[in-house]
Amino acid sequence: MNAIVSQFFNLEVMAQIYPIVMRGLGMTVLLCTAVIPLGLIGGLLVAGLMQFRSRFVRVPTALFVDLMRALPPLFLLLLVYAGLPFVGIQLPSFATVCLAFLLNTSSYYSEVYRAGFESVGRGQWEAAHSTGLNAVQTLIYVVVPQAVRNVLPDLVSNTVEVVKSTSLASVVALPELLYAADTARAVTQNSSPMVLAAAIYLFLLWPAVRLVSRLEHRVAH
Amino acid sequence: MSGLSLFLDTFFRLDLVERYWLDVVFSMIVTIKVAVAVIFTGLAVGFALALIRSFGIRPVNVIIVIFSDVNRALPPLVLILLAYFGLPSLGIGLSNITVLWLVLSCVLAAFSEEIFWAGILSIRKGQWEAARSTGLTYFQALAWVVLPQALRLTVPSLTNRTIVIIKNTALGTVIGVPEILNVSSTAESFVGNMTPLTLGVIAFLILFVPILALGRWIETRFKWTRA
Numbered sequence: 001m002n003a004i005v006s007q008f009f010n011l012e013v014m015a016q017i018y019p020i021v022m023r024g025l026g027m028t029v030l031l032c033t034a035v036i037p038l039g040l041i042g043g044l045l046v047a048g049l050m051q052f053r054s055r056f057v058r059v060p061t062a063l064f065v066d067l068m069r070a071l072p073p074l075f076l077l078l079l080v081y082a083g084l085p086f087v088g089i090q091l092p093s094f095a096t097v098c099l100a101f102l103l104n105t106s107s108y109y110s111e112v113y114r115a116g117f118e119s120v121g122r123g124q125w126e127a128a129h130s131t132g133l134n135a136v137q138t139l140i141y142v143v144v145p146q147a148v149r150n151v152l153p154d155l156v157s158n159t160v161e162v163v164k165s166t167s168l169a170s171v172v173a174l175p176e177l178l179y180a181a182d183t184a185r186a187v188t189q190n191s192s193p194m195v196l197a198a199a200i201y202l203f204l205l206w207p208a209v210r211l212v213s214r215l216e217h218r219v220a221h
Numbered sequence: 222m223s224g225l226s227l228f229l230d231t232f233f234r235l236d237l238v239e240r241y242w243l244d245v246v247f248s249m250i251v252t253i254k255v256a257v258a259v260i261f262t263g264l265a266v267g268f269a270l271a272l273i274r275s276f277g278i279r280p281v282n283v284i285i286v287i288f289s290d291v292n293r294a295l296p297p298l299v300l301i302l303l304a305y306f307g308l309p310s311l312g313i314g315l316s317n318i319t320v321l322w323l324v325l326s327c328v329l330a331a332f333s334e335e336i337f338w339a340g341i342l343s344i345r346k347g348q349w350e351a352a353r354s355t356g357l358t359y360f361q362a363l364a365w366v367v368l369p370q371a372l373r374l375t376v377p378s379l380t381n382r383t384i385v386i387i388k389n390t391a392l393g394t395v396i397g398v399p400e401i402l403n404v405s406s407t408a409e410s411f412v413g414n415m416t417p418l419t420l421g422v423i424a425f426l427i428l429f430v431p432i433l434a435l436g437r438w439i440e441t442r443f444k445w446t447r448a
Contacts, residue, residue, distance in 0.1 A: 007311065066430065071426075072388040074394070075425060160294070209294045212293075213290075217339055217342055
């Protein structure tokens, strides 16, 4: 019992490394505020391209989505990180991480958007048109509200996954929460910094995870 | 040098392909082994937990919900590092492959428990009552009436979630599991050339494109709108 406390819940160690971990948390929050909007917008773009009639647009887009879904996010990150210098592009590591996540998350969000639009029947469009709404009005007042409600669980759980995946940036030494905690663990030879990081992730994401469960059960009924 | 040959020289140098393709094939086998073990363990444990939850024993359910929430909220990489570097100090030294299998199985169990549970909940009370009134016991009603309907509903989300989680086998690279990412990125930094990572891309595509196609087929096959 004592071994567990001193190895995992050592308050002395936690107090000592608290500032480093908090700085890491700041970077994680910054990363999320960049990556989530980028993914949401990129996903909308990809979903829009999939609506094109021309096969020359649709096929490459579908290939892109499948390629991004087939590669593990960490692999994609390392590929971008290692590959960009070879093609003569030098980016700061924050931008590199954002780019890699954009490729990955936009393809996931685009699938959510697609499911959302498919969940609203054609009859809704026709009915809206017949009442005199134009295409943009139909989209804003009729289709989007229903689509968002239908895919809300997926939208939230996808966003939770994005926040969780920012921890991958630790592998390329971006000093976010996990990287800070892992460095502190290596220095102190104690697991308490990791427990602290886990507690922070839990504090941030538990409400969202609960929300997903409740939304899913509501849809199921 | 022309653009194309420069590109090939950077991303697909034939002598490096020859030197590393076999290593990458072996690493695919490691990835497949871990993935298969995770799928079986994770889905079996998740299913068992959802069944136990359906008995409605409150203290037990609280533990199941906490297990599921924690494993869904924490990034798997945090769990992997915590288990790999933390457990030995308690005298539990697990090999890197065991840690990867254990953590990903817990994560899949957590997600699949939620999905199975949502499936069981979605079956209306009337189904239970009708089944019980024909003289079926609780377990018979569960096995012959509720589960067949519930499982059908869960197939698309289960498939998608399983695919996402088995891609996380790549996280094993951080603790030195010789899976595809580990082998190809180690070789990449050793030779200073992208060719091994290109081989890694090909390996992942060979493994996952058929799985994605299967997932899509399952999604359309089992799409079922309730009245």
